[in-house]
Amino acid sequence: MAEFTFWPADLLPPKEIAANQVPFTRTGGRTINGLERTIRTDRGFWSISLNGVLLHSKAQRRTWNAVRTFLSGRSGLIIVPVWSWDTAPYASGSMEQELLTTHSDGTPFSDGTLYSQGSIAVRCAATAEIGATTVKLSPLSVEPDLAGVRFSYNHALYETGPAIDISGSVWTVPVFPAVRARIPAGADLEFNLPTCLTHLADDRGMDVSMNPSVISEHSVAFVEATDYWSDLAAGLI
Incomplete structure (x- = not known):
């Protein structure tokens, strides 16, 4: 490796x-x-x-x-x-700090501290194979517009174009560059940093x-x- x-x-x-x-x-x-x-x-x-x-x-x-x-x-x-604070799809429309939260079972780390979590949550709605030039995005906690934003997955950086289709909460958008490595359906995408x-x-x-x-x-x-x-x-x- x-x-x-x-x-x-x-x-x-x-x-x-x-x-x-x-x-x-x-x-x-x-x-x-x-x-x-x-x-x-x-x-x-x-x-x-x-x-x-x-x-x-x-x-x-x-x-x-x-x-x-x-x-x-x-x-x-x-x-x-x-850093993409100027275009990131924050739900509030302006830059937001990372959230401090517990694990899914409600517990903090062993020393009592909370862990940080980005405020932007977007998932890949359908598997994107290597070489794909469009992706389907499913926003969980963002503003309604996912055009012209950047995200990464496993350190491959992408930027979206204007929406091709919006069906319910699923956005189909073109991306630059072509998908570098397979992005599975349901994968959490990095929009915060x-x-x-x-x-x-x-x-x-x-x-x-x-x-x-x-x-x-x-x-x-x-x-x-x-x-x-x-x-x-x-x-x-």
């Missing part, structure tokens, strides 16, 4: 996250007026940048070093959080000047690890 790490968001939070689609289209010849026709394909991937990461404390600099040593350039795998499995976009993407006397600001670029999903589908990992 491939090894990966998580971006330490609590210690190295960026000022902003830029998560953008990189579609792959092919040409279909030219029309009668000479314009080139482009045709959408099911291929495409995510480009994600963490912009404005501040390095100041020794702990931050050590963590930065540890992450880049683990990744060792573009070959390493890292799960990057893709979507994540994406990625590689560094450049072998030297985490170069920094280590000067303990100043605060330095850095940006890091990642690309979705499509090779991982391809190998997983082929049964190689």
